[in-house]
Amino acid sequence: MKLDILAFGVHPDDVELSCSGVLAKEISKGKKVGIIDLTQGEMGTRGSKEIRANEAKKAAEILGAEVRENLNFRDAFVTNDEAHQLKVIEMIRKYQPEIVFCNAVEDRHIDHGKASELVSHACFLSGLRKLETRQDNKIQEAWRPKKVLHYIQWKEIEPDIVVDISGFMETKLKVVTAYASQFYVENAKEPETPISSSNFLDSVTYRAQNLGRLIGTEHAEGFTLENHPAIDSVFDLI
Template identity: 60%
Template sequence: MKLDMLAIGAHPDDIELACSGTIAKEIAKGKKVGVLDLTRGELGTRGTAEIRDTEAKAAGEILNLSVRENLAFRDGFFVNDEKHQIEVIKIIRKYKPEIVLCNAVHDRHVDHGKGSKLVSDSCFLSGLRRIETLVNEEKQEAWRPKHVYHYIQWYDIKPDFIVDISDYMDVKMESILAYRSQFYDPSSTEPEIPISTKMYRESIKYKAYDLGRIAGVQYAEAFTTERYVAVDSVFDLI
């Protein structure tokens, strides 16, 4: 299966929190979109890796993803080295996405910055034909995505562009709240963490609203780029 876009996150729920509105919008337009989670989030304070697996599956169904895979790297301890790059390269070559979305270049969680650099480096290396990868004993063809964009997460990083997700905010919230163990639940007996508060849940929608306000739309998601973004016409800009 060839994907139009592959979103990659260090943890299950990174994608939903940061760019699920953009994903839902492109899928509604007929694009094939998949998600790759680098870890199972096993170090998370609330829930378990098994619960996270179930929640990620449910979130993927809400978004109508074409595929969702998990590389099961060590949460908190994976590194950007050849071993990990090769595994990411295998996925990139398997699905041949035109666009890759990945973690913020700098963020509160140590895995986000690491994941960002790991994916960016792997996208470049995936295009080098002398790097050989085998899947089921078959040699994979080299493939380099046309674009790598970094979604913005916890920190207030200045975006290079934003995407209008006004018609998809409800889907975004539904996919986020599929992670029931992670977010606000007044009946939960789990320890409270920064993302489990009622205020944080409300802030997700407010952040999207504030981005939209600046651009003159209702809700938006933000991204940074690795190179200049070009448009065919200034009339393509809204």
Template identity: 55%
Template sequence: MKTDILAFGAHPDDVELGCGGTIAKLISEGKTCVIVDLTKGELGTRGTDQTRKEEATEAAKILGVAARENLGLKDGFLVNSEEYQMEIVKMIRKYRPEIILANAIDDRHPDHAKAAKLVSDACFLAGLRKIETVLNDQVQEVWRPKQVFHYIQWKHIQPEFVIDISEHLDKKLEACMAFKTQFYDPTSKEPETPITSKDFYESLTYRAQDLGRLSGVTYAEGFTSEKLIALKNFDGIVW
């Protein structure tokens, strides 16, 4: 299955929070996108791995992604090991994306930065012909994405570019709130966490609004790039 964008998240909901608006926009433009969650988020204070699975399925439907998979790696204990790298290599070779979206390069949750490096290294390894992988009894062809971009999460990181999501913020918020056990719910009896507050929910809008203010659009999502980006021309730049 050839896809345009493969988005990785350390936990179910990372992708929605970090780049849900961008995914919604790209899909509306005819691009194909697949989400791969590295863990089940089983250590989360609220909910269970089963409720997270159900919520992730609903969020994927809202965004309109072509597929969503979960690798079942160990939540809270991601390591940049050969075992974990090879699982990600298999996904890259399976979906053959042009662009990879991955976790923030530095963040509050230690899994996020670990996932960023893990996915980055796997992208390189996926292009090495002497590394053989087998999926569903088939030897996979090598594949290396053209670009690896990292979305921004809890911490403020200066973006190297932003995507205008002005027409897609509502869908991003809807996809995020599909994870109803995880975010703001004044009726919930479960313990409070930094992401369950009303302020955190509102920050999804005002952070996108601030990036929009700085870039001349209404709402935007920011990214960092692993390599220098070259433009063929000035088409696509918001003036």
């Protein structure tokens, strides 16, 4: 299946927190979107990998993603090496996306920056014809996405582009709160974490509102780019 967008997240919920508004908007326009989780989030303080898997499935259904896969890399020990790169390349070649979303270039969680670099490098390597990968015992066709966008996570990184997601904030909040094990629940008995506070859950909305304010809309999401964005006309900026 060929997809328009393939969104990678090192942990289940990374994609939902950071770029699900844009994904929901593009899905509403008929674009085909898939999600690849690199790990099962098994090192998370709250919940379990089984709970996270069920939450990820529910979130993907709410969003309307065509597919969601998990590469089962070791949480907290993701490495940008050949073995990890080849697994990511297999996914890129399998789904042949025009655009790839991936983790923030740097962040509080060390896995985020490592996964960002891993997916970025895999996107380049995936275009090398002499690099052979196989799926179902068949050699895969080389494929390089046209654009790689890094979403913004915990740190307030200055975005290179800001995308209007007005009208899709409700969907974003639904897919985020599908991860009930991870975020704020009143009188929760599990240990508190940096993302389990009510402030963090509120930040999903107020950060989107602030980015929207910067471009004169209600809500928005920001991304950093690896190369210059190309436009056909200056009026594309309006």
